[in-house]
Amino acid sequence: MKRVSRDNAESNRLLNRRALILGAAQAGMLGVLGLRMRYLQVDQADQFRLLADENRIKIRLIPPARGQIYDRNGRVIAENVPSYRIMLDAEEAGDVEDVIARLGRLVALDPAELAKAREEMRRSRIHPVTIADRVSWDELSRVAVNAPALPGVRPEVGLSRRYPQAEDYSHMVGYVGPVSDRDLERIKAPDQLLRIPRFQIGKVGLEVRQEDLLRGKAGTRRIEQNASGRVIRELDRREGEPGKNIQLTTDSNLQAYIKDRLHNESAAAVVIDVQTGDILASGSTPAFDPNLFVRGISVADYKALLENKYRPLPNKAVQGVYPPGSTFKMVTALAALESGQMTPNDTVYCPGHLEVSSRRFHCWKRVGHGNVDLNRSLRESCDVYYYEMALRTGIEKISEMALRLGLGQDYDLPMTSVSEGLIPTKEWKRKARGEDWVIGDSINASIGQGFVLTSPLHLAVMTARIATGRSVMPRLIKSIDGVETPSGAGEDLGLNPNHLREIRRAMFAVSNNKRGTAYRSRIEEDAYRMAGKTGTSQVRNITAAERARGVTSNKDLPWERRDHALFVNYAPADNPRIAVAVVIEHGGGGSTAAAPVARDITLQALYGDTPPLAAYPQSDRSRIKAQQERLQREREARDASVKDRA
Secondary structure (H helix, E strand, O other): OOOOHHHHHHHHHHHHHHHHHHHHHHHHHHHHHHHHHHHHHHHOHHHHHHHHHHHHEEEEEEOOOOOOEEOOOOOEEEEEEEEEEEEEOHHHHOOHHHHHHHHHOOOOOOHHHHHHHHHHHHHOOOOOEEEEEEEOHHHHHHHHHOHHHOOOEEEEEEEEEEOOOHHHHHHHHOEEEEOOHHHHHHOOOOOHHHHOOOOEEEEEHHHHHOHHHHHOEOEEEEEEEOOOOOEEEEEEEEOOEOOOOEEEOOOHHHHHHHHHHOOOOOEEEEEEEOOOOEEEEEEEEOOOOHHHHHHOOOHHHHHHHHHOOOOOOOOOOOOOOEOOHHHHHHHHHHHHHHOOOOOOOOOEEEOOEEEEOOEEEEOOOOOOOEEEOHHHHHHOOOHHHHHHHHHHHOHHHHHHHHHHOOOOOOOOOOOOOOOOOEOOOHHHHHHHHOOOOOHHHHHHHHOOOOOOEEOHHHHHHHHHHHHHOEOOOOEOEEEEOOEEOOOOOOOEOOOOHHHHHHHHHHHHHHHHOOOOOOHHHOOOOHHHOOEEEEEEEOOOOOOHHHHHOOOOOHHHOOHHHOOEEEEEEEEOOOOOOEEEEEEEOOOOOHHHHHHHHHHHHHHHHHHOOOOOHHHOOHHHHHHHHHHHHHHHHHHHHHHHHHHHHO
C-alpha cells in the first residue's frame, strides 16, 4: 500500500532531525578531539618534547680530579694516578660466560670481583659493569688488542688516589675509599657525585676533614641512547672543576725521619716552628700503609692492625692523651711565680717526701734533694718542690696557667679525633666525678699526674709558648691553591718576661748542666744547644704484693704496665726556632727513652739533613754513627720501594 504524502513528509522531518542531532554530536566530538590535539601538540609541546628528550638524551656526571696534597717543599703527599679497569656490557656480549672465559685467559680475574659483576648483571643488563679493576697497563693492552674477539668488553682509564710516601703520612693525611651507605647517611644533602659507583671520598685524616675542598665539582656530558639504553653518541660535554690543591706546613724528610727513628716503639713526636706555629712534622708509630685502604684492605691485614698491641691505627700525636709527668712542672712553676706565691730564689727542703694529712707523697729521689730553688727543682726534677708550690698556689691558678700555655685546648686542625686533653678544676671534678676536690689532687696535678691529660701536640704548643712568650697556634695547612693561610705566630701571652727567663734558664740547665736529668742527651754544637724537660708519667703503682715478689722497677713489669717516657724541648736555646715533644708509650724514664729521640729529631730538623757527629757527645758518637747508617739504608730501601710502586 502506498504511503500517503503526509506520512512521507513526517518521515523526512524525523530523519532530518536525527541527522542534525547526529551531525551536531559528531561535530562536537571532532571539536573536542581537535581541541585536545591542539592542547597536546601546541600547548603541551614543550613538555612532551622534554619527556622525549629525557628518554633519548641522558646527562652523565664526569668525576672531577681530586685535589693533590703537597708538603711545604712541594713534594707530593697524595696524588691521582691512572687506574685501569675492564668493563663488560652484557647486552653487547651475548654469551656472557663465554666472553668472561676468553677474558680470563688474557688477564687474571678476581673471583670476588667476578661474583659482584655477575650480581650487577642479574639486576640489569643495560649498564656496563666492572669486570676487573686496577689492572696493569700490559693487561689493559692485551684486552685492547683482542677487542674483536671480546664483544661487549672495553678497557677504561680513570683516576685513583695514591700515597707515594706510604706510612709517613698515614695518620695525618689519612686515606680515601669508595662511598658507602654509612657515608651517605652522615652527609646532609649528599652531592650526586657520591652516588657514582666506586667514587672515592675521604675516610679519615685530612682527606675527610677537607673533603669539600679536595673533591671538586662534577662535569657533565650529554649522551644520546636508543630505547634499550645503548649509547649512540656523545652530544656535548662540560668539564668539571678539579679539587683544590693543599700545601701542608710539614717537611717530608723530617716526617720520614721521625717514623724511622721511632720505628720499633709505640710512640709519637711533634715538631713545631715556634715563630709561625707551623707543624713541621707529626709522627705516630707504628703506622700503616694507606694505599691498602684505597685498594680495599683484606680482612687478614685489617685484623692484624686491630690486634697489634702497639695500636697502629690511632694518631697518637693528636689523639693519644697521657699524663704529662714532669714536663708539666713549668706550668706549676709559672703559676706560682705569676701569682706571687714564690720567687725564683725561694727554696724548699726536700727530704724525699711531703706528708700531707697523714699521707706521704714521695719524690722520685727517695733520699731527697735537700734545699732546692726553682732552677735546681727543674734541673733535677724535684717533685717535693712542686708539691709545695701546689699547696701555696692552688689548682685553679695552675689550671689557668695550663690553659694559657695551650694545654687542654681543642685545636681546629684538619685531622680526625684531635683530643683537647684534660686540665682539671674543682668544678670539673664535681661535675665529672660527683666528688669534692682534695689536696692530694692538687699535689698529683702539680707534677702532671692524677687527672691531667695532654697530647704530644699540646706539649709541643706549650713548649713553643714558653720559648716565645706568645700564644703560638699550631698550623697544618700552609696554603690552598697557592693562597697562604693565616700564621699561627699568636699574640703576647702577657707573662712576666723575668719569670719566663727563669723558666728558660732552668730548662737549659736540664740539658746542659751535668746535674741535669737530660745531660746525657745534650747537643754539643753551641749554635744548636737545646733547652728541655724530661718527664715520666706513671701508668700504675707497683703494689706491695709485687714488691714482695721482687718487682721494684719498670723493667720488672710487662710492657703495657710500664711508665710512659716524655721529653719536651726547644732549640736553639738562645734563638728558638723549633719546639719538640716526644712521648714513648711504656718507655720507662723520660731521660733514658724519650730525651735521646727528641735530641736526634731536633738536630735533624735544625740541620735539615743528617747532622754531623760533632753535634753529639763524644760518648754517643759511635752509636749515633751506626744508627745513622742504619736509617740511611732503610731510607734508601723505602725510596726504592716508592719508585717501584710508582
